[in-house]
Amino acid sequence: MKKFFWVLVLCMTMLLSVVVFSKPVEISFWTLFSGGEGHIMNNLVDEFNKSQDQVRVNQQALDWGQYYSKLLAAMLAGNPPDLAIMHKSSLPDYVQRGTVLPLNNYMPNALKQDYLQNILQAVTFNGQIYAFPLDTHPLVLYYNKNVLKKAGFVDSKGQVILPKTFEEFYSFCKQIKQKTGKYGLSIEDLNGLGERLWLTIYRNLGGVLEDSKGNFYIDKAIAEKTYNEILKFYKEGLTTYVNYDTARALLVSGEAAFNFDGVWAIAAFEDMGALQDIGVMPVPAYSSTKVPYVWGDSHTLIIPKAPKMDETKIKAAATFAQWLVNHSYDWAKAGHLPVAKSVGQSTEFLKLSLRKDFIVSAERAFVPQVKGWSQIQQKLLELCQGVVLGKTTPQKAAEELVTTVNQVTK
Amino acid sequence: MKKRALNGYLFFLPFGLLYAVFLIYPLIQGFRMAFYEWDLFSAPKFIGLQNFSTMFNDPDFWRTLWHTIYFVILTVPFLLILGFLIAVLLNSRIYFGRVFRTLFFFPYVLSITIVCSTWGFLYQPQFGIISKILKAVGINYTGWLLNPSTAMPAIALTTIWWTLGFSVILYLAGLQEISPTIYEAAAIDGANSFQKTFLITVPLLRRTHALVLVLQTIASLQIFGQVYIMTGGGPNGATRVLIQYIYDQGFRYFKMGYAQAMALFFFIIMFAVGIIQFRLMLREGSDKD
Numbered sequence A: 001m002k003k004f005f006w007v008l009v010l011c012m013t014m015l016l017s018v019v020v021f022s023k024p025v026e027i028s029f030w031t032l033f034s035g036g037e038g039h040i041m042n043n044l045v046d047e048f049n050k051s052q053d054q055v056r057v058n059q060q061a062l063d064w065g066q067y068y069s070k071l072l073a074a075m076l077a078g079n080p081p082d083l084a085i086m087h088k089s090s091l092p093d094y095v096q097r098g099t100v101l102p103l104n105n106y107m108p109n110a111l112k113q114d115y116l117q118n119i120l121q122a123v124t125f126n127g128q129i130y131a132f133p134l135d136t137h138p139l140v141l142y143y144n145k146n147v148l149k150k151a152g153f154v155d156s157k158g159q160v161i162l163p164k165t166f167e168e169f170y171s172f173c174k175q176i177k178q179k180t181g182k183y184g185l186s187i188e189d190l191n192g193l194g195e196r197l198w199l200t201i202y203r204n205l206g207g208v209l210e211d212s213k214g215n216f217y218i219d220k221a222i223a224e225k226t227y228n229e230i231l232k233f234y235k236e237g238l239t240t241y242v243n244y245d246t247a248r249a250l251l252v253s254g255e256a257a258f259n260f261d262g263v264w265a266i267a268a269f270e271d272m273g274a275l276q277d278i279g280v281m282p283v284p285a286y287s288s289t290k291v292p293y294v295w296g297d298s299h300t301l302i303i304p305k306a307p308k309m310d311e312t313k314i315k316a317a318a319t320f321a322q323w324l325v326n327h328s329y330d331w332a333k334a335g336h337l338p339v340a341k342s343v344g345q346s347t348e349f350l351k352l353s354l355r356k357d358f359i360v361s362a363e364r365a366f367v368p369q370v371k372g373w374s375q376i377q378q379k380l381l382e383l384c385q386g387v388v389l390g391k392t393t394p395q396k397a398a399e400e401l402v403t404t405v406n407q408v409t410k
Numbered sequence B: 001m002k003k004r005a006l007n008g009y010l011f012f013l014p015f016g017l018l019y020a021v022f023l024i025y026p027l028i029q030g031f032r033m034a035f036y037e038w039d040l041f042s043a044p045k046f047i048g049l050q051n052f053s054t055m056f057n058d059p060d061f062w063r064t065l066w067h068t069i070y071f072v073i074l075t076v077p078f079l080l081i082l083g084f085l086i087a088v089l090l091n092s093r094i095y096f097g098r099v100f101r102t103l104f105f106f107p108y109v110l111s112i113t114i115v116c117s118t119w120g121f122l123y124q125p126q127f128g129i130i131s132k133i134l135k136a137v138g139i140n141y142t143g144w145l146l147n148p149s150t151a152m153p154a155i156a157l158t159t160i161w162w163t164l165g166f167s168v169i170l171y172l173a174g175l176q177e178i179s180p181t182i183y184e185a186a187a188i189d190g191a192n193s194f195q196k197t198f199l200i201t202v203p204l205l206r207r208t209h210a211l212v213l214v215l216q217t218i219a220s221l222q223i224f225g226q227v228y229i230m231t232g233g234g235p236n237g238a239t240r241v242l243i244q245y246i247y248d249q250g251f252r253y254f255k256m257g258y259a260q261a262m263a264l265f266f267f268i269i270m271f272a273v274g275i276i277q278f279r280l281m282l283r284e285g286s287d288k289d
Helices: A002-022 A035-051 A064-076 A088-095 A109-114 A117-122 A145-150 A166-180 A191-204 A220-235 A244-252 A265-272 A311-326 A328-334 A373-388 A394-409 B002-033 B050-056 B059-091 B097-109 B112-123 B129-136 B151-176 B180-188 B193-204 B206-221 B225-230 B242-252 B256-283
Strands: A025-031 A055-061 A083-087 A137-144 A183-186 A256-262 A278-282 A294-297 A299-302
Touching: A025 A035, A025 A064, A025 A311, A035 A055, A035 A311, A035 A328, A055 A311, A064 A083, A064 B242, A083 A088, A083 A311, A088 A117, A088 A299, A088 A373, A137 A145, A137 A191, A137 A244, A145 A166, A145 A256, A166 A183, A166 A220, A166 A256, A183 A244, A191 A220, A191 A256, A191 A294, A191 A373, A220 A373, A220 A394, A244 A256, A244 A265, A299 A311, A311 A328, A373 A394, A373 B242, B002 B256, B050 B256, B059 B097, B059 B151, B059 B193, B059 B206, B059 B242, B097 B151, B112 B129, B112 B151, B112 B225, B151 B206, B151 B225, B180 B193, B206 B256, B242 B256
Parallel strands: A025 A055, A025 A083, A183 A256
Antiparallel strands: A083 A299, A137 A256, A137 A278, A137 A294
16 A cells, blocks of 8 residues: 555656646747748747757747837737847837846846847946847948949959948949949938938948937037938939839849848848849948948847746746847848857858858947937938938938937937 | 617627727727827826827928828819719720729729839839830939829829729719619700710719718828838828828827827817718708708
8 A cells, every 4th residue: 555655656746747847938929020031030939949848939920010019019918928029229219118128137148248249238228238139230232243343343353343431432433323324322212311321421420329428419510411421422313312122123233333221132132143243241431430330220039028027938038039149140041140259250150142241240230229219210211311302401401300309309 | 668678788788898898998098198198108197288289389290281181182082083984984885894894993902012012113213114104205204202292192193093993883883873764854855965964963973972072081081001101201201191190109209198189189180071071962952852
């Protein structure tokens, strides 16, 4: 009888241990990826789930157009996902409203050291880290080799010659126009022009985004100069006012020599089979620029705050987030640049086509960090369109921009 | 009798409950929020009519409201007049009448994304077909969507093409209700087809005119998707409309109270427009029906 009792206890213990130890922690993970990006993320999540049996990630891919509205609604309802994607540029709006969990205790020091410092700083507020940055997707400069060669920008070995500074880039565009009749550059009329290129030029001209007290700030004189720098390309016919698809088509069809676009475009050029004619380089800075900058947002992973937080789920989410960052060489196939130094130097990443030509952009990447950025962003887009279409002057645009900045930050 | 009433209420209850919870309650909350300052996460703060005074002094509010009304002016008359004329043509005995009917209605079943992306390509100045045609006849074309003064008319043209079929169907239904004996009597009196159309068909379709006018006006006031896909509100804000501005204020700038105030104001405008139009169209002749 006693023996039977012990056997029973043993059986119960085993049963219990099966239940307690092998049931994986389930975490929900919201993303906004579709197409090629969505496919890569699905594969990564599957791979993680197969690689271990402690944590099970349930990815829910939402439509990007409605992503933030839905995330906002879930947070308000007190039922957010355990882990979610958030753009670096959106973080201030959410962090300063207390909706994101600080991660200092959940991010290992080794990873803190491994991150590019500009990227880690961008997700740090008041000394607390609020996100695992997954990538950065900066603005880069694409070029069509055939057009450059036709304009004579080719060395004795048949390699194309590229501009080293923004001044050189401007003179390249002028010569291309003269020699081939093609446009020097193409850029889309919305975020590409008014936000991404504008901010890049503004900072490379020495413009800062913070005043001495650390408040968000735009320098009126440099803003005006930035508008003038952009306007001259339009005035002299070196480019034309076009939408996103057209800007890309002008480059691929050889109607324009250069095209400013995000690194994500590289995946599209690969799909089109256009990469033998197209190259990519970092956006050149001015000869007077001390520290070169380039606009570059990031996808980051955040843990939204919920009324009831479960420590095991937080740890499980952090485990998966780290795994994802360490495997971001796969994610980089979509064009994004890794932000962990070890991944950026890995052979898996460097064997991807062309990536080493613009990897330097990752450490130059920045986005403005201010609560209410969307409102300033909207103004930037409108004003830059107004300037290049001749509806407003660089001086008036700069004044209006500063007024909006003051309204938002007051 | 009493039991019958009780049964009625019981049948109404499931729907009534859902209606109250998901429509009436949010509506009342929405009205209330127009008087608060609320960034969604912190506690709402009562500020009286301040949102409304902000609104009346906000140039972007008036600009986007005007763009919305401008869009209504550009679309509704065409949807009314073209819809009527096409319906009359289709209703007369013509060859392939059914084929044409299907063709005119076809765009309406397409999704907004497909319609707007396709027209975006048509309008495109370097490779688009409109550009190719106009250049062939010697007209310089630089892209209607890329010019602040032509962007809204271009979006209106797309919308008319897209939703005209709906007006046509409503008018066709109305036309079929007119008794052929009236036309026969008119023919005996020596009326020509012009007189038949404008002295018989037009006045007898009064109800249909009112319906098409109200439905299309309300639909046009709610313009958002076409602008969002085709121009993103540009160029230089020339096509930014009120619904987009309300959405931006609420969900992107976190000013929910202000967004609610504008939405409330807009709701009152739409409500008033609807009532006035119905009254005007139905007043005369309501005693004759």
